[in-house]
Amino acid sequence: MRMDQTQRGWALAALAILVSSAVVYVFYALDAPQGPRGGSIIGLTFGAVGFAFMIFSALLGARKRVPTWRVGRAQAWMRGHLWLGLLALPLILFHGGFLFGGLLTRVLMWLLMITVLSGVFGAGLQHYIPPVMTSDVRLETIYDEIGRVRTLLREEADRAVESLCGSLGLPKTSDQQGRRAGGFTALRTMAASAVPLRTSAAVSAGASAAVAAAPEIILLSAEESAPLRRFYLDEMRLFLERSKQRGQRLGDAAKASSVFAGLRTLLPAAAHVTLADLEDICDEARQLTRQERLHHWLHGWLLLHIPLSLALILLGAIHAVMALRY
Amino acid sequence: MARTRTTKKLAQRIDLNYFKRSTPLKRAKFWLSLLLPLLALSWIAWRGYSGDQRVYSSGPMSETHAVLEKECVACHVQKSGALSAKASDNACLECHDGPTHHAVGIGGRKELTCADCHAEHKGRVDISAVSNQTCTVCHSDLPSNGGTAHYASNIRSFEDGHPEFAALVADSTRGPGTVKLNHAIHMQPIRRGPTGPTVQLGCADCHRPPAVPPPATYSDSNYVGAKVSYRESVRLIAGVANALSPRRPRSGRELLAPVKFANACAGCHLLTFDERFDFGVPHDQPEVVRAFVVKKFQQYIAEHPHELLELRDPNRDLSGKPRSPEFRVLTPAQWIRERSTDAQELLWRKTCAQCHALTYRYAGSLEQLPRLPPWSHAPNGHSPDHEPLPEIEPTLTTLRWMPHAKFDHDAHRSFSCVSCHEKVLKSTASSDVLLPGIQICKTCHAPGPEHAESRCFECHTYHDWSKGKEVPPKFTLPALHTR
Numbered sequence: 001m002r003m004d005q006t007q008r009g010w011a012l013a014a015l016a017i018l019v020s021s022a023v024v025y026v027f028y029a030l031d032a033p034q035g036p037r038g039g040s041i042i043g044l045t046f047g048a049v050g051f052a053f054m055i056f057s058a059l060l061g062a063r064k065r066v067p068t069w070r071v072g073r074a075q076a077w078m079r080g081h082l083w084l085g086l087l088a089l090p091l092i093l094f095h096g097g098f099l100f101g102g103l104l105t106r107v108l109m110w111l112l113m114i115t116v117l118s119g120v121f122g123a124g125l126q127h128y129i130p131p132v133m134t135s136d137v138r139l140e141t142i143y144d145e146i147g148r149v150r151t152l153l154r155e156e157a158d159r160a161v162e163s164l165c166g167s168l169g170l171p172k173t174s175d176q177q178g179r180r181a182g183g184f185t186a187l188r189t190m191a192a193s194a195v196p197l198r199t200s201a202a203v204s205a206g207a208s209a210a211v212a213a214a215p216e217i218i219l220l221s222a223e224e225s226a227p228l229r230r231f232y233l234d235e236m237r238l239f240l241e242r243s244k245q246r247g248q249r250l251g252d253a254a255k256a257s258s259v260f261a262g263l264r265t266l267l268p269a270a271a272h273v274t275l276a277d278l279e280d281i282c283d284e285a286r287q288l289t290r291q292e293r294l295h296h297w298l299h300g301w302l303l304l305h306i307p308l309s310l311a312l313i314l315l316g317a318i319h320a321v322m323a324l325r326y
Numbered sequence: 327m328a329r330t331r332t333t334k335k336l337a338q339r340i341d342l343n344y345f346k347r348s349t350p351l352k353r354a355k356f357w358l359s360l361l362l363p364l365l366a367l368s369w370i371a372w373r374g375y376s377g378d379q380r381v382y383s384s385g386p387m388s389e390t391h392a393v394l395e396k397e398c399v400a401c402h403v404q405k406s407g408a409l410s411a412k413a414s415d416n417a418c419l420e421c422h423d424g425p426t427h428h429a430v431g432i433g434g435r436k437e438l439t440c441a442d443c444h445a446e447h448k449g450r451v452d453i454s455a456v457s458n459q460t461c462t463v464c465h466s467d468l469p470s471n472g473g474t475a476h477y478a479s480n481i482r483s484f485e486d487g488h489p490e491f492a493a494l495v496a497d498s499t500r501g502p503g504t505v506k507l508n509h510a511i512h513m514q515p516i517r518r519g520p521t522g523p524t525v526q527l528g529c530a531d532c533h534r535p536p537a538v539p540p541p542a543t544y545s546d547s548n549y550v551g552a553k554v555s556y557r558e559s560v561r562l563i564a565g566v567a568n569a570l571s572p573r574r575p576r577s578g579r580e581l582l583a584p585v586k587f588a589n590a591c592a593g594c595h596l597l598t599f600d601e602r603f604d605f606g607v608p609h610d611q612p613e614v615v616r617a618f619v620v621k622k623f624q625q626y627i628a629e630h631p632h633e634l635l636e637l638r639d640p641n642r643d644l645s646g647k648p649r650s651p652e653f654r655v656l657t658p659a660q661w662i663r664e665r666s667t668d669a670q671e672l673l674w675r676k677t678c679a680q681c682h683a684l685t686y687r688y689a690g691s692l693e694q695l696p697r698l699p700p701w702s703h704a705p706n707g708h709s710p711d712h713e714p715l716p717e718i719e720p721t722l723t724t725l726r727w728m729p730h731a732k733f734d735h736d737a738h739r740s741f742s743c744v745s746c747h748e749k750v751l752k753s754t755a756s757s758d759v760l761l762p763g764i765q766i767c768k769t770c771h772a773p774g775p776e777h778a779e780s781r782c783f784e785c786h787t788y789h790d791w792s793k794g795k796e797v798p799p800k801f802t803l804p805a806l807h808t809r
Binding site: 031032099104144145148152281296300307314315319325 | 331339340341344398459460
């Protein structure tokens with residue numbers, strides 16, 4: 001969620017609550033003979049409101065799991081989660097008089113602070129990373145499908161190279177035949193063909209499998225295809241299999257471009273179209289890796305934020321009951 | 327032909343059921359969301375199972391109650407059938423009494439609970455060190471809170487609203503003391519003294535706490551051990567009736583003991599009464615002194631009967647002309663009466679009057695006349711044999727100048743006396759109140775870490791410990807350590 005003008009209403013409301021709470025707290029703290037205490041009426045009010053904000057924030061998870069609930073727009077829930085969750089921290093600090101108290105309350109305060117700070121960090125990431133994703137990952141796909149798309153890219157590359165160099169002796173999966181990750185016919189089975197094929201203009205335009213089946217065989221001699229075969233088996237296929245591994249030349253756009261430029265000088269012109277396809281596949285694999293990394297930044301903080309917030313709610317409820325008891 | 331992509335083509339490579347599959351990120355999120363709350367719950371359950379309720383403590387206990395850190399039930403007693411186990415006053419009063427403040431209950435104020443002032447679970451602090459607000463909740467606006475008007479009514483803190491010490495306010499700057507003492511002279515070098523040609527007195531040569539042995543430099547052993555007929559207590563002002571008593575027994579070092587003649591004065595101020603004797607009269611009531619003088623002259627004349635023949639001293643004729651000697655033969659009674667009359671005149675007019683205010687009361691007269699020589703102003707029919715004795719006014723030494731506050735000289739022993747009692751160097755009358763003003767205190771006692779404590783409890787007490795009751799012991803030592 002971007003922090004833009006649409007957040008203004010919530011931000012102003014949160015600021016108003018914070019300021020009014022702070023004013024109440026200052027007068028209360030100056031006037032309280034014992035200093036601010038969580039057990040006083042005002043202290044309890046701060047605690048109850050703060051805990052209510054926490055519970056509301058935690059309910060966002062439930063709201064997401066059941067999107068069909070008619071309990072307000074998801075956007076409103078998310079904004080409420082952001083601003084009320086953020087307000088929970090000062091309100092709980094007012095509740096405790098900025099003291100961390102005993103063991104349970106200390107644990108709660110640290111949980112709250114880590115949860116809120118991780119949330120703020122996450123909100124910052126959610127603000128800055130999506131534009132980066134849009135600019136850096138033009139071929140963004142669904143994160144969960146990255147592994148699958150990467151496999152399709154490798155298989156497509158296998159076929160493209162075999163169409164020039166002949167069989168590479170690579171093992172084939174059962175559903176590999178006819179699949180081309182470039183979007184040709186991703187899940188549909190193409191017409192079976194004994195020889196590697198390269199698409200025609202019709203295929204590149206998104207034609208059906210029947211059109212794509214039109215054979216166009218350009219086979220290089222072993223001597224001509226040696227540089228490509230060596231490059232593909234030794235470097236490009238490894239890159240497609242392990243794109244996240246650092247230090248690979250193809251992982252860097254500029255270096256990859258120079259590698260392919262060198263290959264073009266070594267291969268006959270008839271192979272240049274296939275080389276362009278391979279370069280394109282490498283570029284897409286690079287973007288997927290970039291997307292994966294950005295996605296981890298974008299969502300990785302939730303591994304801390306969500307479990308801690310759940311533990312916080314649970315222990316907070318226990319604290320509320322036991323504090324009233326004692 | 328280069329690869330081309332359309333939305334349709336890109337969509338075709340997506341498994342439409344992808345969202346049903348789990349990913350490492352989703353799995354990690356799920357398991358962590360399950361495990362962490364379970365871990366938290368297990369921690370609480372384990373604490374509960376082991377009977378350790380400290381986890382719910384709202385903070386470390388105070389210094390004095392730290393030994394009860396594990397004994398939650400010592401204070402948090404759960405009544406049968408009730409969820410609440412809040413600490414009540416009864417839990418406090420089972421271990422120690424807390425007599426109520428003299429002002430509690432007035433003006434419709436509710437009775438305070440212990441916890442209203444003594445906040446527990448605030449860390450290892452002195453729980454008796456209550457905040458100023460616990461006092462100023464009433465004393466910042468005392469009349470409207472039902473307080474009486476003879477106290478300052480708008481005290482918000484030591485710095486804000488605390489009045490000057492009562493002994494120093496304008497209408498009572500003269501103390502009640504009657505002993506005539508010139509501090510300024512005594513603080514200067516004195517030409518003659520028992521320890522040498524020049525004596526420089528220090529404050530501690532005269533002023534010591536009761537628990538400290540009196541200084542011997544200017545004492546006289548004849549007087550130190552002597553019994554006196556007057557009662558010391560009638561000469562002291564101990565305090566005021568409605569002052570709150572402190573809790574702890576005094577160490578004997580807080581206040582200074584009244585200065586005694588035997589310990590501080592006798593070394594220099596000899597109470598000699600006749601050249602025939604090298605000792606002085608007792609430091610006692612005039613009756614005792616006169617009896618002592620008469621007795622000494624009786625003993626003397628019995629041992630020296632030749633002194634009954636008295637030769638006029640030729641040098642006593644101021645005209646300078648030689649005069650024939652005159653003789654006078656006295657009876658022992660005459661001799662004793664004349665000598666004792668001379669001695670008493672010396673004593674009452676000079677020696678005693680140097681420090682004490684003396685008055686005379688004649689038979690049949692209720693009026694007291696200050697410093698009248700009895701033989702020259704005696705009413706008609708008065709006989710020297712029945713010379714009236716002077717009455718010595720009680721010294722009225724004030725023991726506590728601040729009866730509503732506690733002050734500990736011992737805690738301030740690192741500071742020289744005159745750094746606070748600066749008026750001593752210029753004081754010429756014993757009635758000067760030499761108590762330092764509140765500004766002197768404020769130079770050190772102020773808010774902030776670089777200053778000494780300035781909260782109300784530092785000088786004042788809340789509980790009226792004169793009404794304190796003994797409480798039987800509640801704990802046995804092993805119980806505290808085995809739980």
